[in-house]
Amino acid sequence: MNDALQFLWPSFLVAVVLVGIHAYFGIQVLARKVIFVDLALAQIAALGATVAFMLGHPAQSIATYGYSLTFTLLAAVLLAFTRAWATRVPQEALIGVIYVVAAAMAILLIDRAPQGAEHLKQILTGNILTSGLNELAVIVPLYAAVGLLHWLLRRHMTGVGSLVWEFLFYATFGIVVTSSVAIAGVLLVFSFLIIPAAIGVMFGELLSRQLAIGWIVGTFVSAAGLAASFAFDLPTGAAMVCAFGVSLALAGMLYPFLRDNRRWAMRSAISTARWIGAAILAGSALQLAAAPRADQPLIDMAEYAIPSLRALYFTRAEATTFADASEHAERYRREAEQLNEMERRNRTQGQALDDFSVARISSFMKSYGEMRKGEQFVMGEVRARARERVRWGASFGLLALSVLVAPVRWRRHQSTDKTNKQC
Amino acid sequence: MVLRSGLIVALLALASPGFAQDRVLVVTTTTDLRSLTEAVGGDRVVAASLVPPTMDAEEYQPKPQDVLRLKQARLLVRVGLDYDLWVDRLLAQAGKPAISRGGPAYVDASFAITVLELRGMSVGPGDGHAHGSGNPHYWLDPKNAETITANILEALARIDPANAAQYEANRQAFLARLNSKLAEWEIKLSALKNMPIVGYHNSWPYFARRFRLDFIDFIEIKPGVPPSPSHLAGIVRSMRERGTRIVVREPHEPERDVAFVANKAGAKVVTLAASVGALPETDDYISLFEVNIEALTSAAARR
Numbered sequence A: 001m002n003d004a005l006q007f008l009w010p011s012f013l014v015a016v017v018l019v020g021i022h023a024y025f026g027i028q029v030l031a032r033k034v035i036f037v038d039l040a041l042a043q044i045a046a047l048g049a050t051v052a053f054m055l056g057h058p059a060q061s062i063a064t065y066g067y068s069l070t071f072t073l074l075a076a077v078l079l080a081f082t083r084a085w086a087t088r089v090p091q092e093a094l095i096g097v098i099y100v101v102a103a104a105m106a107i108l109l110i111d112r113a114p115q116g117a118e119h120l121k122q123i124l125t126g127n128i129l130t131s132g133l134n135e136l137a138v139i140v141p142l143y144a145a146v147g148l149l150h151w152l153l154r155r156h157m158t159g160v161g162s163l164v165w166e167f168l169f170y171a172t173f174g175i176v177v178t179s180s181v182a183i184a185g186v187l188l189v190f191s192f193l194i195i196p197a198a199i200g201v202m203f204g205e206l207l208s209r210q211l212a213i214g215w216i217v218g219t220f221v222s223a224a225g226l227a228a229s230f231a232f233d234l235p236t237g238a239a240m241v242c243a244f245g246v247s248l249a250l251a252g253m254l255y256p257f258l259r260d261n262r263r264w265a266m267r268s269a270i271s272t273a274r275w276i277g278a279a280i281l282a283g284s285a286l287q288l289a290a291a292p293r294a295d296q297p298l299i300d301m302a303e304y305a306i307p308s309l310r311a312l313y314f315t316r317a318e319a320t321t322f323a324d325a326s327e328h329a330e331r332y333r334r335e336a337e338q339l340n341e342m343e344r345r346n347r348t349q350g351q352a353l354d355d356f357s358v359a360r361i362s363s364f365m366k367s368y369g370e371m372r373k374g375e376q377f378v379m380g381e382v383r384a385r386a387r388e389r390v391r392w393g394a395s396f397g398l399l400a401l402s403v404l405v406a407p408v409r410w411r412r413h414q415s416t417d418k419t420n421k422q423c
Numbered sequence B: 001m002v003l004r005s006g007l008i009v010a011l012l013a014l015a016s017p018g019f020a021q022d023r024v025l026v027v028t029t030t031t032d033l034r035s036l037t038e039a040v041g042g043d044r045v046v047a048a049s050l051v052p053p054t055m056d057a058e059e060y061q062p063k064p065q066d067v068l069r070l071k072q073a074r075l076l077v078r079v080g081l082d083y084d085l086w087v088d089r090l091l092a093q094a095g096k097p098a099i100s101r102g103g104p105a106y107v108d109a110s111f112a113i114t115v116l117e118l119r120g121m122s123v124g125p126g127d128g129h130a131h132g133s134g135n136p137h138y139w140l141d142p143k144n145a146e147t148i149t150a151n152i153l154e155a156l157a158r159i160d161p162a163n164a165a166q167y168e169a170n171r172q173a174f175l176a177r178l179n180s181k182l183a184e185w186e187i188k189l190s191a192l193k194n195m196p197i198v199g200y201h202n203s204w205p206y207f208a209r210r211f212r213l214d215f216i217d218f219i220e221i222k223p224g225v226p227p228s229p230s231h232l233a234g235i236v237r238s239m240r241e242r243g244t245r246i247v248v249r250e251p252h253e254p255e256r257d258v259a260f261v262a263n264k265a266g267a268k269v270v271t272l273a274a275s276v277g278a279l280p281e282t283d284d285y286i287s288l289f290e291v292n293i294e295a296l297t298s299a300a301a302r303r
Helices: A002-032 A037-054 A062-085 A091-112 A116-124 A133-152 A163-184 A186-203 A207-231 A236-259 A262-290 A297-305 A307-312 A316-346 A355-405 B002-015 B017-022 B031-044 B064-072 B086-094 B142-159 B161-192 B205-211 B229-242 B255-265 B285-301
Strands: B024-028 B045-049 B075-078 B106-108 B196-199 B214-218 B246-249 B268-271
Touching (some): A002 A037, A002 A133, A002 A207, A002 B229, A037 A062, A037 A116, A062 A163, A133 A163, A163 A186, A207 A236, A236 A262, A262 A297, A262 A355, A297 A307, A307 A316, B024 B031, B024 B142, B031 B075, B031 B142, B031 B161, B031 B285, B064 B086, B142 B205, B142 B285, B161 B205, B161 B285, B196 B229, B229 B255
Parallel strands (some): B024 B045, B024 B075, B196 B214, B246 B268
């Protein structure tokens, strides 16, 4: 736990700062309907840095930053005009074109200077886990200045103003996005931008209310994502993006309860859940009956969670074979690992093994690998045969369960037609 | 740039017919194999490598010109062990049976190498590689150059028997030079005995085995997946416990993640080249080791 806190608090602070500015920009972006503008701006900034790199400037220099900034400002001019141009073609289409062309141009440039590939990758794939106080020292004053500017000019930042205000919006947004993407990566910055803002807009009318909701949700979800990434040993950025996705789904489910008639919402939620459950059960029944040897997602998941479920349809002989194969597979894995570990230790400790002994170890490891694969094949085969044997009965059972779960009122079905309404 | 000049020379060789008949055009996947081919072929061959030295050869995306290069090549030398799988598709496109798998002018340099960390095809990634067929970074053991050059020699002698004796002599001279260097390097690196090292990617087992170096862990355990916080916390903890002062990174690996781990544990980052040309002054196979060993010993000396 101590380890976790020590590792995660700098990333958490960075996440809070990023949520702070991006929830605001996200609300603006949603209002303007330019969802992917952050990707376009980040890509343009990366293109600027690539050009600087091609001209021989080092990665972290003022010159490189200058190129990035200049390119971003030029893109801001272009973006400010896109709304005026977007009469027959939607603005999003133009933004998408800016994004792909900038990305493609960067690739073409990189092709001329192979050293740049990693450079370009580092601009666009930050890792929030390895960011910390150094990054905060740069972004806190920068984002505070941008935030203050927007607050002072709040009357002009509504998205209906003149080209100058639009330019200013995209320019400041570009500066923010460029630094954020270098810290947290494209995926996570997009989540910071859109998801807290979307939840804020769902539940609030005023900008202040929307912002407050976005900030609270963003901070809480960031913490949850970071904690999950530590607890379940997951890559941090990806875990946080998924946490944000889950939060939006939950907000979507909660929405009707807070907005509409609660009883109606509850009833429709339950009946939707029952329909989904019935559909999954019926689908699994059909899959089992039609292709018993194929993957059975529902049954596989249930058996993964509760292995003893297999006892329901395995004969005693099958159960013994299955357990035996599983035990052997695990033993072969252990043996191979032990050999590998022995070879690894021997690289530094004791008398060095000669090539012949190492080759022997390798050949044993390979054999263990193949033997393990053989045992796994046996396990799969036993299970497939058992499922083939019980396919009709089990499918019928699943189908019956599906009918029970489905929210159809069977009893009154014949008496009144109207009660058959599936909400 | 070395690649470009090599390519220009190769194309010039093709442009002038008399010259082209004289010299054997060899295409290799990596710069290391190019350097070793040059060591065997001497001035009888023109070698060009497909992957630029600063790129990760495991993630290389071939270009249309690569097919052209293969079509013109008389010999292909590849790393094998699933390291340069993309070359199989290029070979299919080039459609030249002689340099395709099983052909007389196809060299899988990993043939007869003593492979480390072999798991069999059925076992998934566990220690930084999705390679069931073993860790593919075998050229980083200078002793393996004997086997690699033998594979190249065999094929060269097959397609150009007139010069076989010359190739054999070149190889012997090169191995003599390499072996005297190897003795020097072993003495130099004995200063790093019992000194734990952390790497970014598991590129170094062959190097570690030859020079008895102790790589205790790797930052990236699955290729292309960023490390999880608990894995990083574990590395930092074991680095502190064992007083690790060196973190090894290759030029194409992310700078910030490595610096983050090094800072937390109070260690130094040492940038090593895993391929010829990845760092300045690593112009050929021998200077590749010279530069790496110099970087390691000077980092170990700085306490």
